[in-house]
Amino acid sequence: MSKKLMFASVLAIFLLTACGGQAADEMKSEAEDKPKQEEVEKEEKQIDVKIDVNEELSFEQFDVNLKKVRVYEEDNKILADISLEWRNNAYDYGSDEMTFFVATTFEVKQGDNELEEINDAWNPENKSSSNDVFFPNALGGLWGVELTYELTDKTTPIDIIFTPNTETEGSETITVDIPE
Structure with missing residues (x-):
């Protein structure tokens, strides 16, 4: 074999190996980047769902209709706006009006975690006519309540627990599933 032919063969093998290695490296790099890119897309995709509950x-002493729950992200927090209406049926209460605060205790949980209402609506020091929880609802009257809770995550169902402030009734829970 001549030296030129041998040199050409070695050069061809070298070029094929180099090009093949570079292509393999590029394919490997793309394969490694794909899961990272998908992870970033998942992190960037913020949740904002409205869940019609109507339960x-x-x-x-009262009826309650849990209308809807909106789960969304704001300021790096996962929040849930809870919208409900309640009717004052406390005809034997001895007053022409009652507040939601007097009618029931209200607890919101995710798994074992009790959630915090971030607007301090249940604080008796926050009594005002603009606070839905302390609004004096007339007998037979229907009143809306809007509350916001900070969630622990985007997937665990939310338990909304009503415990009437009577001695004869127990708690009842409405569970809201968060769609993916």
């Missing part, structure tokens, strides 16, 4: 509960 009603009846108690001795």
